[in-house]
Amino acid sequence: QSALTQPPSASGSPGQSVTISCTGTSSDVGGYNYVSWYQQHPGKAPKLMIYEVSKRPSGVPDRFSGSKSGNTASLTVSGLQAEDEAFYYCSSYGGSRVFGGGTKLTVL
Amino acid sequence: EVQLVESGGGLVQPGGSLRLSCAASGFAFSRDWMDWVRQAPGKGLEWVANTNQDGSERYYVDSVKGRFTISRDNAKNSLYLQMNSLSAEDTAVYYCARNRGWFSFDSWGQGTLVTVSS
Numbered sequence: 001q002s003a004l005t006q007p008p009s010a011s012g013s014p015g016q017s018v019t020i021s022c023t024g025t026s027s028d029v030g031g032y033n034y035v036s037w038y039q040q041h042p043g044k045a046p047k048l049m050i051y052e053v054s055k056r057p058s059g060v061p062d063r064f065s066g067s068k069s070g071n072t073a074s075l076t077v078s079g080l081q082a083e084d085e086a087f088y089y090c091s092s093y094g095g096s097r098v099f100g101g102g103t104k105l106t107v108l
Numbered sequence: 109e110v111q112l113v114e115s116g117g118g119l120v121q122p123g124g125s126l127r128l129s130c131a132a133s134g135f136a137f138s139r140d141w142m143d144w145v146r147q148a149p150g151k152g153l154e155w156v157a158n159t160n161q162d163g164s165e166r167y168y169v170d171s172v173k174g175r176f177t178i179s180r181d182n183a184k185n186s187l188y189l190q191m192n193s194l195s196a197e198d199t200a201v202y203y204c205a206r207n208r209g210w211f212s213f214d215s216w217g218q219g220t221l222v223t224v225s226s
Contacts (some may be wrong), residue, residue: 003152034210038153043202045216046145046153057214089153093210097169099153 004029004090005101011106017078020088020103023071028094030071037066037075040087040102049088050075082107110134111217112204117220124194124224128205130187130217138182141207144189146200147219154200157189158207171197194224213226 005023012018022029022037030037035053038046048057050066052074063078073092077084085107090100116128128144143158156176157168166178177190187204201221205213 032210034212036212038213045218046213047216048212048214051208051212051214052210091153091211093212096213097155097158097167099155099218102152 003098004092006088006090006100006103008101009104009106011108012077012080013108014080014082015082016106017076018080019074019076020090020105022073022075022090022092022100024073024092024094025071027099028092028096029068029073032040032093033068035066035068035073036091037073038089038091038099039084040089042086046089050107077105086090112206112215112217114202114204114217114220117202117222117226119223120194121174121226122195122224124198125190125192126194126222128189128191128202128204128220128222130189132185132187132204132206135206135215137180141150141209141214142180142187143205143207144178144187145205145213145216146198146222147201147203148197151200155211156202159187191222194222196224198222199224 037050040046054066111133114129144156175193179188201219203219204217206215208214
């Protein structure tokens with residue numbers, strides 16, 4: 001079961017925008033509109049930030065947005081804030097129940 | 109407010125067993141699929157197992173098949189993970205999570221640490 005592919009790191013300055021990618025296959029990301037994104041601060045549980053590619057749960061700031069093109073999904077964080085520094089994981093419905101390897105977002 | 113509280117983690121010797129519990133509150137537990145997800149130290153998330161609303165369907169990641177058993181008691185609003193034949197590779201924080209469908213988890217517990225070491 002191969003994990004979805006994410007870049008290990010991403011960074012941006014406060015106020016800037018940063019995009020994190022999540023690449024899968026036509027059997028998962030490309031085949032369904034069921035991509036989710038999770039934020040995890042060190043020592044804390046993951047938190048759902050985006051579901052069904054681009055929907056935000058109640059309470060998640062609209063600075064967080066999701067999209068998908070082909071087999072690649074993306075999470076964009078706009079207006080970066082210090083508290084956005086965390087690990088971000090993607091997941092997708094599909095043949096394998098796997099998460100992405102995670103991306104450490106650093107706010108410079 | 110949805111709450112998931114795991115317990116039962118600890119230090120266990122290789123080959124040993126452990127039973128994790130997850131107490132749920134704040135939602136209709138019997139209506140949801142429930143999952144266990146683990147995270148080895150310094151590593152990413154790994155899906156472990158899930159079960160449907162009445163416990164009649166159970167699915168596992170290949171690495172734990174035959175060793176772990178997921179179960180639930182809807183009368184007690186509780187989810188369980190029986191772990192046998194543990195090895196060092198099972199060392200991780202184990203989270204229970206509510207599955208909102210389509211492999212998406214909208215609520216997570218705080219996690220319980222399982223350490224397999226002699």
